[in-house]
Amino acid sequence: MSYSKEVIDHYENPRNVGSFSTKKKNVGTSLVGAPACGDVMKLQIKVNKHGVIEDACFKTYGCGSAIASSSLMTEWIKGKTLDQAKKIKNTKIVKKLNLPPVKIHCSILAEEAIKNAILDYNKKQKK
Amino acid sequence: MKTPIYLDYAATTPVDKNVVKVMLKYLTKNGNFGNAASRSHKFGWVAEEAVDIAREQISDLIKSDPKEIIFTSGATESINLAIKGIMKFYKNKGNHIITSATEHKAVLDTCRYLENEKCKVTYLIPKKNGIINIKDIIKNIKKNTILISIMHVNNETGIIQNIDKISKICNKKNIFFHVDATQSVGKIKINLKKTKIDLMSFSSHKIYGPKGIGALFIRKKPRIRISPQIHGGGHERGMRSGTLPVHQIVGMGEAFKIAKKNINKENLMLNKLRNLLWNKIKNIEEIYLNSDLKNTSPHILNVSFNYIEGESIIMALKDLAISSGSACTSSSLEPSYVLKAMGIKTELAHSSIRFSFGRFTKKKEIKYAIKIIHESVKKLRQLSPLWEMFKKGIDVEKINWKK
Numbered sequence: 319m320s321y322s323k324e325v326i327d328h329y330e331n332p333r334n335v336g337s338f339s340t341k342k343k344n345v346g347t348s349l350v351g352a353p354a355c356g357d358v359m360k361l362q363i364k365v366n367k368h369g370v371i372e373d374a375c376f377k378t379y380g381c382g383s384a385i386a387s388s389s390l391m392t393e394w395i396k397g398k399t400l401d402q403a404k405k406i407k408n409t410k411i412v413k414k415l416n417l418p419p420v421k422i423h424c425s426i427l428a429e430e431a432i433k434n435a436i437l438d439y440n441k442k443q444k445k
Numbered sequence: 446m447k448t449p450i451y452l453d454y455a456a457t458t459p460v461d462k463n464v465v466k467v468m469l470k471y472l473t474k475n476g477n478f479g480n481a482a483s484r485s486h487k488f489g490w491v492a493e494e495a496v497d498i499a500r501e502q503i504s505d506l507i508k509s510d511p512k513e514i515i516f517t518s519g520a521t522e523s524i525n526l527a528i529k530g531i532m533k534f535y536k537n538k539g540n541h542i543i544t545s546a547t548e549h550k551a552v553l554d555t556c557r558y559l560e561n562e563k564c565k566v567t568y569l570i571p572k573k574n575g576i577i578n579i580k581d582i583i584k585n586i587k588k589n590t591i592l593i594s595i596m597h598v599n600n601e602t603g604i605i606q607n608i609d610k611i612s613k614i615c616n617k618k619n620i621f622f623h624v625d626a627t628q629s630v631g632k633i634k635i636n637l638k639k640t641k642i643d644l645m646s647f648s649s650h651k652i653y654g655p656k657g658i659g660a661l662f663i664r665k666k667p668r669i670r671i672s673p674q675i676h677g678g679g680h681e682r683g684m685r686s687g688t689l690p691v692h693q694i695v696g697m698g699e700a701f702k703i704a705k706k707n708i709n710k711e712n713l714m715l716n717k718l719r720n721l722l723w724n725k726i727k728n729i730e731e732i733y734l735n736s737d738l739k740n741t742s743p744h745i746l747n748v749s750f751n752y753i754e755g756e757s758i759i760m761a762l763k764d765l766a767i768s769s770g771s772a773c774t775s776s777s778l779e780p781s782y783v784l785k786a787m788g789i790k791t792e793l794a795h796s797s798i799r800f801s802f803g804r805f806t807k808k809k810e811i812k813y814a815i816k817i818i819h820e821s822v823k824k825l826r827q828l829s830p831l832w833e834m835f836k837k838g839i840d841v842e843k844i845n846w847k848k
Contacts (some may be wrong), residue, residue, distance in 0.1 A: 352846035360830035381756035
């Protein structure tokens with residue numbers, strides 16, 4: 319498949335690869351997708367007391383667009399409030415990365431990943 | 446060393462320079478451009494003679510009679526002609542076909558088409574090693590079974606089927622036997638005098654000949670009849686009409702001639718290259734071999750790198766022209782149906798890569814491939830959440846994944 323420059327750039331130089339400790343209260347973690355489907359994304363956010371995502375990281379098993387979508391997502395959410403991050407639509411990722419139609423699924427997964435990470439963070443705060 | 450390094454010889458091969466030289470003689474005004482069907486002048490006679498020589502060259506490699514060779518546009522047409530041709534001609538004898546789930550789409554889609562035409566098809570599931578169980582064939586033979594179609598060498602895994610044994614069963618039970626030999630011809634010796642196969646399909650571009658030309662072997666004794674699929678001027682003894690592409694046919698003939706001369710030497714060389722690659726990557730953690738080295742054509746090596754996905758490996762190995770067992774690079778995202786039929790887990794099928802080698806592959810290219818495979822697998826695993834879980838001792842399979 320021929321990809322856009324943006325996908326290849328994110329694939330070759332993925333931003334914010336890594337893991338935070340899931341035990342910390344200010345960390346929200348999500349794990350979406352399934353190995354059998356060929357895509358699994360782990361996305362984590364570190365939230366400060368003002369409700370701002372001060373750091374984010376990811377690990378992704380999947381094709382080039384899955385890796386690029388999650389890498390781009392970590393870049394976008396850093397410095398955003400949880401409410402702002404929640405509003406990021408997959409279509410924005412599709413546009414930015416110029417994803418082919420067959421790979422739109424990857425952007426949906428990235429959107430799901432950020433929503434689930436926020437959900438996990440909120441759940442932890444209530445405890 | 447020029448990159449990308451071509452390691453996709455199972456997909457297609459470059460045309461041998463000597464093949465091109467011969468082909469050029471049959472195109473222009475100064476050459477022998479005649480129509481092989483023109484019986485009234487020298488141009489036609491020369492062209493016909495060239496076609497006859499090519500038929501002999503092809504027969505030489507597979508030990509058949511030249512009159513048993515019908516030219517087609519490629520293996521796909523050859524397979525269509527064989528399967529549909531038999532089922533239509535002998536429809537009063539029965540309507541049941543036995544084939545395997547790991548065949549090429551040219552066989553599977555032809556069978557699916559025939560299912561709409563009131564044929565019944567049994568798709569055999571191979572054993573874990575990819576081999577069709579002979580007992581399974583025997584078990585599934587019915588009174589109305591008229592055709593068994595099994596490929597010689599699998600295009601994704603390189604696994605070799607025992608066509609000799611299957612042919613004996615077919616002969617005993619009076620069932621026609623068709624073999625798709627697209628990946629095996631020129632790599633593994635075929636002797637149609639010894640092995641009683643009724644129909645065999647070939648392609649030229651897999652063995653350094655031009656694309657757009659192939660052949661079907663149709664046994665003469667006992668005479669096998671087929672219904673033609675293309676109607677017209679009655680070329681190829683009425684079985685495949687259409688003006689013969691003489692330049693492509695002489696190219697195919699030359700390619701088969703070269704293959705015959707080189708088969709032993711090339712087999713040894715391919716074996717060495719394949720073993721070199723495998724021996725230097727087999728120690729990578731969680732690597733799985735999908736080809737049984739003792740029973741695989743030496744030009745193919747299919748492996749799975751667990752916890753990383755096929756397409757991303759291909760992207761990482763951009764200096765290698767390879768293909769994924771998973772169809773991720775096509776419009777479908779489904780992993781390889783061949784590996785899945787062999788019982789390989791979907792996850793591993795998603796992580797599979799086919800390396801295939803050929804006449805022009807160099808040892809230094811394999812050595813470079815080994816180096817970048819190690820680097821890329823390491824890099825992608827650092828990126829893989831599944832690898833992280835595996836390393837932490839979490840059983841990825843026990844997680845309740847939402848699909």
